[in-house]
Amino acid sequence: MSLISTLARLEAVSTGRAQPAATVRHRHLADHPLVFVPLTTAGEAGAPLGALVGTDRDAPRLLVVPQPRDRDLRFQFLAELADVVLPYVDSYAGAVEAAERNETDPETGKRVKVEVELCADAPQLIVPSRAGIDFVRLLGRSMRFRRTAEQDPEAPHPAPPRVPLLGRWLTHFGERARVPGSALLLAATELLSRHWATGQSTLEDQHLGALLAWIDPPEGMTGAEAALAAELARDAKGQLLHPPAGPATDPAFDNKLLAPAIERYDRARTALAAAEDGLEADDRLGELTAAERAIRDLVASRTRPTWDAVWRGLDLLRELPEGARVEERWTRDRWSFTSHRDRITAGEPPQPRRDDAVTAANKLATREREQARLEAQEALDDPLVMAGRRLSGEAFAGEVTDVVMTYSEGKRPSPRPLVTLRTDDRPHLGERVKVYRSLGGKPQSAEFVGYDDDCVVLRVLDKMGRGKEPEAGSVPEKGDRLCFTLFEHEQRGGAKLPDPEDTPWTHGGPPGEATHEAADPLTAEDVL
Amino acid sequence: MPLPRTRGTALRQQLAELRGPDVPAKALDARALAALAANPGCRRRAILDGAGVNKATLASALGSPSAFGQSQFALTRGNAFEAKVKADGGAELLRLVHEKLDRAAEPPAHARVPELTAIGPEGRTARTALALREATEARGEWTLLDHPMLALDVAGSPAFLEPDAVVVHPDGSWTVVEIKSFPMLDGSADPAKVGAAARQAAVYVLALEEVAARMEPSPEVRHRVLLVCPKDFSNLPTASAVDVRKQRAVTGRQLARLTRIQDIADTLPEGTCFDPARPAEELTAAVESVPATYAPECLAACELAFHCRDRSRAAGAVTSLGRSVRAELGALTTVPDVLAAARGEAGDPADPTVVALRRAAALRAEALDTGAPGTGALGTGVSGADVLGAAACR
Numbered sequence: 001m002s003l004i005s006t007l008a009r010l011e012a013v014s015t016g017r018a019q020p021a022a023t024v025r026h027r028h029l030a031d032h033p034l035v036f037v038p039l040t041t042a043g044e045a046g047a048p049l050g051a052l053v054g055t056d057r058d059a060p061r062l063l064v065v066p067q068p069r070d071r072d073l074r075f076q077f078l079a080e081l082a083d084v085v086l087p088y089v090d091s092y093a094g095a096v097e098a099a100e101r102n103e104t105d106p107e108t109g110k111r112v113k114v115e116v117e118l119c120a121d122a123p124q125l126i127v128p129s130r131a132g133i134d135f136v137r138l139l140g141r142s143m144r145f146r147r148t149a150e151q152d153p154e155a156p157h158p159a160p161p162r163v164p165l166l167g168r169w170l171t172h173f174g175e176r177a178r179v180p181g182s183a184l185l186l187a188a189t190e191l192l193s194r195h196w197a198t199g200q201s202t203l204e205d206q207h208l209g210a211l212l213a214w215i216d217p218p219e220g221m222t223g224a225e226a227a228l229a230a231e232l233a234r235d236a237k238g239q240l241l242h243p244p245a246g247p248a249t250d251p252a253f254d255n256k257l258l259a260p261a262i263e264r265y266d267r268a269r270t271a272l273a274a275a276e277d278g279l280e281a282d283d284r285l286g287e288l289t290a291a292e293r294a295i296r297d298l299v300a301s302r303t304r305p306t307w308d309a310v311w312r313g314l315d316l317l318r319e320l321p322e323g324a325r326v327e328e329r330w331t332r333d334r335w336s337f338t339s340h341r342d343r344i345t346a347g348e349p350p351q352p353r354r355d356d357a358v359t360a361a362n363k364l365a366t367r368e369r370e371q372a373r374l375e376a377q378e379a380l381d382d383p384l385v386m387a388g389r390r391l392s393g394e395a396f397a398g399e400v401t402d403v404v405m406t407y408s409e410g411k412r413p414s415p416r417p418l419v420t421l422r423t424d425d426r427p428h429l430g431e432r433v434k435v436y437r438s439l440g441g442k443p444q445s446a447e448f449v450g451y452d453d454d455c456v457v458l459r460v461l462d463k464m465g466r467g468k469e470p471e472a473g474s475v476p477e478k479g480d481r482l483c484f485t486l487f488e489h490e491q492r493g494g495a496k497l498p499d500p501e502d503t504p505w506t507h508g509g510p511p512g513e514a515t516h517e518a519a520d521p522l523t524a525e526d527v528l
Numbered sequence: 529m530p531l532p533r534t535r536g537t538a539l540r541q542q543l544a545e546l547r548g549p550d551v552p553a554k555a556l557d558a559r560a561l562a563a564l565a566a567n568p569g570c571r572r573r574a575i576l577d578g579a580g581v582n583k584a585t586l587a588s589a590l591g592s593p594s595a596f597g598q599s600q601f602a603l604t605r606g607n608a609f610e611a612k613v614k615a616d617g618g619a620e621l622l623r624l625v626h627e628k629l630d631r632a633a634e635p636p637a638h639a640r641v642p643e644l645t646a647i648g649p650e651g652r653t654a655r656t657a658l659a660l661r662e663a664t665e666a667r668g669e670w671t672l673l674d675h676p677m678l679a680l681d682v683a684g685s686p687a688f689l690e691p692d693a694v695v696v697h698p699d700g701s702w703t704v705v706e707i708k709s710f711p712m713l714d715g716s717a718d719p720a721k722v723g724a725a726a727r728q729a730a731v732y733v734l735a736l737e738e739v740a741a742r743m744e745p746s747p748e749v750r751h752r753v754l755l756v757c758p759k760d761f762s763n764l765p766t767a768s769a770v771d772v773r774k775q776r777a778v779t780g781r782q783l784a785r786l787t788r789i790q791d792i793a794d795t796l797p798e799g800t801c802f803d804p805a806r807p808a809e810e811l812t813a814a815v816e817s818v819p820a821t822y823a824p825e826c827l828a829a830c831e832l833a834f835h836c837r838d839r840s841r842a843a844g845a846v847t848s849l850g851r852s853v854r855a856e857l858g859a860l861t862t863v864p865d866v867l868a869a870a871r872g873e874a875g876d877p878a879d880p881t882v883v884a885l886r887r888a889a890a891l892r893a894e895a896l897d898t899g900a901p902g903t904g905a906l907g908t909g910v911s912g913a914d915v916l917g918a919a920a921c922r
Contacts, residue, residue, distance in 0.1 A: 043602030
């Protein structure tokens with residue numbers, strides 16, 4: 001954490017309200033995001049208990065698994081989830097615009113431009129917390145290898161038709177969420193703590209209720225008081241007034257409310273199965289419906305507060321203006337969405353359990369590059385982020401006090417003006433270190449020449465046109481206030497990796513024929 | 529006339545008095561020990577744990593109840609899984625140990641499973657030590673110790689530990705087995721949970737090493753433990769060998785560093801007692817008489833954390849915002865001190881921390897364009913935010 005954000009936290013403590021950690025919004029927010037608030041069963045991997053999902057804040061769809069250990073009920077839940085998520089995803093797959101992409105021509109080996117489709121917009125999934133993102137990945141993993149009756153008539157316990165497809169999409173969302181600066185799948189807590197500094201630690205910031213309490217405390221309360229209430233306040237029955245954002249539930253809720261409700265449901269189901277005549281069955285069906293309704297109410301009561309909190313967080317975030325380079329990063333998300341859409345249409349198999357060496361290396365390289373890009377772009381978009389970079393000596397701002405025109409030596413002399421800048425910042429400048437400033441959205445580079453008294457002298461190197469005289473406006477003038485960075489504004493891709501079939505033996509050799517990955521075997525022990 | 533008290537019994541007596549006359553002692557488990565070792569500077573936790581005080585009850589009595597609890601779903605699932613792993617004389621468990629740790633040895637066709645029941649923790653510890661000795665002498669055979677009991681000396685008082693299982697290999701070496709109910713998905717599990725399990729297993733390894741050291745020749749305690757988890761989404765066991773050398777070294781060092789409980793007990797005022805039945809003010813005073821080292825990490829590990837957090841916040845300690853924050857601020861330890869130094873109202877201008885703080889405050893104010901000190905840094909007229917905004921947008 002930089003000293004500037006530490007200071008912001010301390011100010012939050014003393015003022016009782018969260019302080020800005022950004023002056024613009026650094027992530028794209030879709031007009032109609034799909035909010036997903038899942039709950040899971042404690043101790044059970046990939047056994048959802050229920051969820052609220054939807055794009056309309058006033059009309060979320062409630063999905064519940066009354067007995068989380070029952071495989072059929074779980075499939076029913078996943079099928080219902082697919083009915084909400086897949087139409088939403090599909091609604092973005094149709095609208096496309098023409099775009100160009102550089103590809104290597106297989107015959108000539110040259111880089112050529114290819115006309116391709118790019119989806120005009122992409123879906124966006126929002127979950128309450130980091131754990132929610134992990135749960136999306138887990139759900140994706142649990143579904144994508146499943147086989148439907150149509151794909152494999154022999155398979156025992158076939159999955160409902162659209163469930164494996166949902167698994168592939170959720171896996172893609174989860175995988176994309178690991179790319180820094182991406183916005184296909186976002187966690188509300190991470191979005192909010194990126195933009196506000198609260199008076200509590202980063203660990204405590206993972207509690208959505210407490211985080212919101214600091215950012216927007218209720219009338220007459222300080223952030224600290226409101227956050228404490230959000231974390232700990234319990235009603236007379238010992239239940240948290242602000243249930244955790246999940247997917248894990250509060251143990252007190254599990255033990256005192258949920259367990260008896262599930263037990264009642266199980267009893268009603270056994271009784272119904274044992275019913276001897278129609279009249280009796282009708283009665284017992286009534287009891288089963290009532291028991292199921294009770295569980296639905298319980299799940300709704302634990303997810304609805306979180307649902308409302310996520311939307312409130314989104315409202316707060318929308319008040320911030322979007323950063324200038326956010327749109328560019330969202331375009332990358334659209335590319336990612338489009339390419340996965342194409343993979344599915346092309347009938348490619350689901351994402352493998354383990355990536356081959358080349359795919360894994362590519363993913364890591366992408367994440368590193370995007371991390372560097374994100375850091376540079378956030379600083380350029382936001383003076384508050386730039387202040388942090390200035391403090392650490394990676395950027396400096398100041399006023400131009402002098403410009404002297406000089407020319408490069410050579411056959412065709414080009415302008416190499418010397419700019420003197422007065423600054424109070426203390427950048428880590430060495431001899432001929434390159435620095436960059438933003439000129440019309442493009443980086444202009446200069447190199448460090450030396451110090452003149454307290455001023456920095458720079459030689460501008462490019463973006464001045466081809467002529468002997470620099471183009472108008474391309475050279476700083478006396479009195480201009482500029483900000484230079486020591487880091488590059490745009491990221492270059494790394495060296496190209498070999499094709500997967502040429503993977504060297506040091507990295508496991510070629511992956512070989514793509515094998516069809518079998519679904520997880522279902523065993524009697526799956527259900528206790 | 530009372531017998532002359534040795535140092536050991538005197539301490540035990542003193543700790544019992546601290547706990548309260550009618551309060552039974554709460555045994556330290558490996559999880560608590562691992563948490564204790566994670567914050568070795570906390571004297572409050574050391575004395576409370578050492579005296580066997582139930583911190584959850586104490587926290588409720590102090591008015592800041594802890595939020596720990598276990599869902600019965602997780603408990604049922606965990607127990608069912610452990611029973612499944614150990615079913616049939618531990619055949620599946622031994623198969624996993626053989627496959628993951630000791631492939632050179634004879635496959636375990638049948639194993640000895642000694643009876644370990646005895647009266648009281650001391651009795652069970654002695655019984656376990658005996659069973660370990662017999663098993664080590666029975667070369668060429670596999671032995672499974674189901675829920676043995678081990679003793680470990682923690683800051684001068686014994687803690688009794690109960691690992692899920694210990695396996696004695698045919699070559700006489702010992703392996704700790706940890707059975708957890710979080711899933712191992714495609715061969716990997718949640719790193720945070722694996723880390724916690726490894727720290728816990730490291731405590732068992734340390735305790736086993738003490739037992740081994742008393743034997744002649746002393747057998748080897750393997751530093752690779754076996755972590756058994758459900759495979760993927762099923763309830764079938766799978767296992768992975770986890771190297772706990774690092775955790776063992778760290779935990780061992782931290783436990784050795786723990787201030788001796790005797791020394792802490794000696795600093796307490798006469799008549800201090802942590803009996804939860806006492807009035808809240810008295811209890812608060814008693815708890816306050818031992819200093820704590822609160823950090824946000826405590827919230828996940830200590831029942832008393834909410835109480836300590838309240839105190840830490842009330843005192844304006846910067847550590848309540850995180851250990852890294854504290855590390856950044858040098859000699860300035862409270863929120864008002866830091867803010868005053870940043871505003872230029874206090875602090876030594878020669879202190880590099882103060883210099884950095886003032887620059888940070890100036891840059892932040894400039895970026896937020898609040899007109900606070902520092903806007904002059906770039907001259908007059910246009911404010912800093914405009915300068916940067918313009919530079920960024922051009």
